[in-house]
Amino acid sequence: MRFGILGETRAWYDDGAEVPLGGPARRALLALLLVRPGEVVSADRLAEELDPGGAVSAHALQSQVSRLRTALGPAAAIERAGAGYRIVVAPEDVDACRFERLAREGRAALGDGDPGRAVALLREALGLWRGPAWDGLDGSETARAAAVRLEELRLGALEDRIEAELRLGEHRAAVPELRELVGRHPLRERLAGLLMRALFAEGGQAEALVVFEETRSHLAEELGADPSAELAALHRELLSVDPSPSPAAPPAQLTSFVGRDEEVAEVAELLRVARLVTLIGPGGVGKTRLSVEVAGAGAARDEVCFVELAPLRDGADLPQALLGALGLRGNGLQPQGGPTTPVDRLIAALSGRMLLLVLDNCEHVVEEAAALAARLLATCPRLRVLATSREPLGIIGEHVRQVRPLDDEAAARLFTDRAAAARRGFTADPGLVRRVCAALDDLPLAIELVAARLRTLDLDDLVGRLDDRLGVAARGSRTADGRHRTLRSVVAWSWDLLSESEQRAARRFTVFAGGASAEAALRVCGTDGETLESLADKSLLEPAGGGRYRMLETIRAYGAERLDEAGERDSARGAHARYFLELARTADPHLRGAGQLEWLRVLAAEHDNLLAALRWAIEAPDPATALELLAAASTYLWIRGAAASVAPYAITLLDALGDTAGETAGDTAGDTAGDTASDTAPDGIGEEYAVCVLLAASGSAPGRPVWRRHRAAAEQALAAAWPGDRAGRYPAALLLWLMRSASESDPRGAFALVSSQRDCPEPWARAVAWYVSGFGSLGEGDAEAGERALATAAEGFRALGDRWGTALALDVLAGLAGGRGDCARAIALTDEALALTGELGALEDSADLLVNRGDLLSGRDGHLDDRGGHLDDRGDQPDDRAAARADYASAADLARRAGSSTCLGAALRGLGDIAALEGDLDEAERLYGEALERIDPHWVKSLGNRVRTLAGLGRVAEARGAGPAARKRYREAAEAAGGPDRLHLMGLPASVVESVLEAVSRR
Structure with a gap:
């Protein structure tokens, strides 16, 4: 049997037939029993609710219950329980309960980045409503209160559904409904924000700004309040404030653009009405240059992000x-964790951003590029995509434009222009020029390469060689694509003009991913500077700025085939891996010292090469080199927040090593712990194995089984590598090992391992040990000793010039200063840490520190009184509270730009604290709820914000007089903290700790 209270109270049999309930008294009785299915409702309350102020006797009530039992039959039992009654039905059989479940699941799907599923769930939930909840029970206080709660949930579900539809691109259909809802709820800022986004996506920027002004006016007139930080931020977006950080701009061009002005105008015009345009054509036809000109000519009103996909080897x-x-x-201060995937972060960063995304050279990852472009276009309504590929992406709504060879006049102009650059005073018979261009099928790349040869050849000589070379190339494979044969003939002809030493250097250069420095090219290619310059002069290599070279992808693909034919592939890849292993080893100690920023830039420029070297070592297979590469690059990966990008490789490597790897590591780690030589690989793999396990675990869910399987053996290997009196090779592993192990049920072994390094000869490891020892003293209740240890750690990091470690220690010291009431010092320390994270370019770290500063400014000893007021607030000064709100809003903005769900949750928690301090319990509850959905519970650094959010919900419930709900939230807070005895480590306000402990004691 099913029951409906979302409208007139009704009941249905399983076959859909309606149950004859009888008169209004019985319907009202059933509705009251269904407010909370299965809970006892006292007879006195039933009598009062059925006839407020009347005199329904116990006998009359019993009679009505008996008649209702008869009407319902055996399918739904109404039991007498003590002094009341209860109806025994499953919550899922009541439409209100089913609505709440579907609404929760819909919101969760929206938060997980699955708007399609969210729309389906929320539409099903909202479809259960047949009218006002508990229709006809206007005189019942219980029904009125429950109806108000359900109507609020209904409105929230409606907002969630519309947001999900906007993410799917359904803006036009949403605008009329949103206008009507905003008219009925003019003070509801989320509805106003949704309408602004929908209008803007439809090109109605002016209308969206009007909506903001009207909402601001309503808030001021009726509440005397300003718009929320979120709505104000959306307003700033609409005014086209440039975001930071800046996306990658199209590459600057060193040569003139010839022959495609009309195509630039056509594609630019198409992009004004189409959201996906793909330029297709053979390699070398000029797709990339055309996309650069379209993006760089200001044809698009929005900002541009140019993504070169050619260096990618894998669509993943x-x-x-x-x-x-x-x-x-x-995140740079701790490994990135949580369920948020790179795609989720992209959606979070782009969902409200007007941007033209140029995806260049999609052909080798066309399936993955198509899937990702479709997902982003569906969920980011203000995004447009311009792609270049040798084939269409195959997405509904795609506008395909074929890029064809140049016309005769443009081809001749291009050849003459490039030839004049190669040879001063170049003049030629137009007939000869036309003959060369026609032989090259008027392909721009072919023309560029051939014209560059005029540095050393006369045009007559070039024409004399041209026919023979093209004839040889034309006798290639008949099964190959015709356009590919044409391009191959051009590249092959240019290649054959190189000397043997130039060909060897060019084919070995193909092992680089994303270009190479001159030093790397000299070493891996086994050549000299003159040869590299000659290859650049002949357009086989391109100067990429900063002393680096890059190779066009078409030439690189051809050279890779020649590398395989020469049997040099493994030799070149091995030299490549050895070079970047040596580079990573050289850089590693500098990353923990004064050269940190410089070496971060060096390794960031070689990120793709490091991954390419790692892939080769795994595929070779050469597990020793792979382990050493991972370990040597680990500090860079952790500081830059890129550990998750190598987690799949670490997992693959551990799987290849098998379960005996840990045993082998443990047996051999002690023999090599003191070996710090950089020119030979260590005999054992113990410390490298432990680092590999840490990197594998940074991959969130996929890494957790690996962590459980390898943790014990890796800890044993790490302990052997760092006995205390000798230094291992990778000090950063100590810190990350503790952070990874801190959320384990028994982290004492990891804690003892790191703390034991206070006398270690490695200064950075000593600083880490003092940092960890500080937490140990705090855990034992000795705050003074803990602060001394942390100050020692900070000084140790600062003396080394390490911004990363210094920011870690300053963050904790600021928390301690704030905890004892010295807010001025706490804020000064936080400001110093913020300056350091700013130098590192750590958006998420800066967001985290801004939240901490907001906590200090808002005052963390305030508590709600019984009426929702506040007592003992340290941050009750208007200026402090406004500054705190600004910090939380800035943190939320940074988190959204970084696509960080956990940091956004922390910022929302802070805004919830402000709302609670100002007595706005409804807003506080909303913000806390949104924060709780976003904060990742698996990382130790996010535990404090999760506990504070749960405690905040408890305080709101307590202020409303909802004791059971408050105690439930406080108990959840204690459980999230790892038990009541760990609450003091969370940095919670003292009043909240007392409330939590009281709730736990009354369990």
């Missing part, structure tokens, strides 16, 4: 490449 790396091009990165 595509989302991470887009994040890098957008200027986004992971």
Whole structure:
């Protein structure tokens, strides 16, 4: 049997037939029993609710219950329980309960980045409503209160459904409904924000700004309040404030653009009405140059992000490449964790951003590029995509434009222009020029390469060689694509003009991913500077700025085939891996010292090469080199927040090593712990194995089984590598090992391992040991000793010039200063840490510190009184509270730009604290609820914000007089903290700790 209270109270049999309930008294009785299915309702309350102020006797009530039992039959039992009654039905059989479940699941799907599923769930939930909840029970106080709660949930579900529809691109259909809802709820800022986004996506920027002004006016007139930080931030977006960090701009061009002005105008015009345009054509036809001109000519009104996909070897790396091009990165102070995937972060960063995304050279990752472009376009309504590929992406709504060879006049002009650059005073018979261009099928790349040869050849000589070379190339494979044969003939002809030493250097250069420095090219290619310059002069290599070279992808693909034919592939890849292993080893100690910023830039420029070297070592297979590469690059990966990008490789490597790897590591680690030589690989793999386990675990869910399987053996290997009196090779592993182990049920072994390094000869490891020892003293209740240890750690990091470690220690010292009431010092320390994270370019770290500063400014000893007021607030000064709100809003903005759900949750928690301090319990509850959905519970650094959020919900419930709900939230807070005895480590306000402990004691 099913029951309906979302409208007139009704009941139905399983076959859909309606149950005859009888008169209004019985319907009202059933509705009251269904407010909380299965809970006892006292007879006195039933009598009062059925006839407020009347005199319904116990006998009359019993009679009504008996008649209702008869009407319902055996399918739904109404039991007498003590002094009341209860109806025994499953919550899922009541439409209100089913609605709440579907609404929760819909919101969760929206938070997980699955708007399609969210729309389906929320539409099903909202479809259960047939009218006002508990229709006809206007005189019942209980029904009125429950109806108000359900109507609020209904409105929230409606907002969630519309937001999900907007993410799917359904803006036009949403605008009329949103206008009507905003008219009925003019003070509801989320509805106003949704309408502004929908209008803007439809090109109605002016209308969206009007909505903001009207909402601001309503808030001021009726509440005397300003718009929320979120709505104000959306307003700023609409005014086209440039975001930071800046996305990758199209590459600057060193040569003139010839022959495609009309095509530039056509594609630019198409992009004004189409959201996906793909330029297709053979390699070398000029797709990339055309996309650069379209993006750089200001044809698009919005900002541009240019993503070169040519360096990618695997489509799985595509989302991470887009994040890098957008200027986004992971967390630098701790490993990135949580369920948020790179695609989720892209959606979070782009969902409200007007941007033209140029995806260049999609052909080798066309399936992955198509899937990602479709997902982003569906969920980011203000995004447009311009792609270049040798084939269409095959997405509904795609506008395909074929890029054809130049016309005769343009081809001749291009050849003459480039020839004049190669040879001063170049003049030629137009007939000869036309003959060369026609032989090259008027392909721009072919023309560029051939014209460059005029540095050393006369045009007559070039024409004399041209026919023979093209004839040889034309006798290639008949099964190959015709356009590919044409391009191959051009590249092959240019290649054959190189000397043997130039060909060897060019084919070995193909092992680089994303270009190479001159030093790397000299070493891996086994050549000299003159040869590299000659290859650049002949357009086989291109100067990429900063002393680096890059190779066009078409030439690189051809050279890779020649590398395989020469049997040099393994030799070149091995030399490549050895070079970047040596580079990573050289850089590693500098990353913990004064050269940190410089070496971070060096390794960031070689990120793709490090991954390429790692892939080769795993595929070779050469597990020793792979382990050493991972370990040597680990500090860089952790500081830059890129550890998750190598987690799949670490997992693959551990799987290849098998379960005996840990035993082998434990047996051999002690023999090599003191070996710090950089020119030979260590005999054992113990410490490298432990680092590999840490990196594998940084991959969130996929890494957790690996962590459980390898943790014990890796800890044993790490302990052997760091006995206390000798230093291992990778000090950063100590810190990250503790952070990874801190959320384990028994982290004491990891804690003892790191603390034992206070006398270690390695200064950075000593600083880490003092840092960890400080937490140990705090855990034992000795705050003074803990602060001394942390100050020692900070000085140790600062003396080394390490911004990363210094920021870690300053963050904790600021928390201690704030805890004892010295807010001025706490804020000064936090400001210093913020300056350091700013130098590191750590968006998420800066967001975290801004939240901490907001906590200090808002005052963390205030508590709600019984009426929702506040007592003992340290941050009750208007200026302090306004500054705190600004910090939380800035943190939320940074978190959204970085696509960090956990940091956004922390910022929302802070805004919830402000709302609670100002007595706005409804807003506080909303913000706390949104924060709780976003904060990742698996990382130790996010535990404090999760506990504070749960405690905040408890305080709101307590202020409303809802004791059971408050105690439930306080108990959840204690459980999240790992038990009541760990609450003091969370940095909670003292009043909240007392409330939590009281609730736990009354369990």
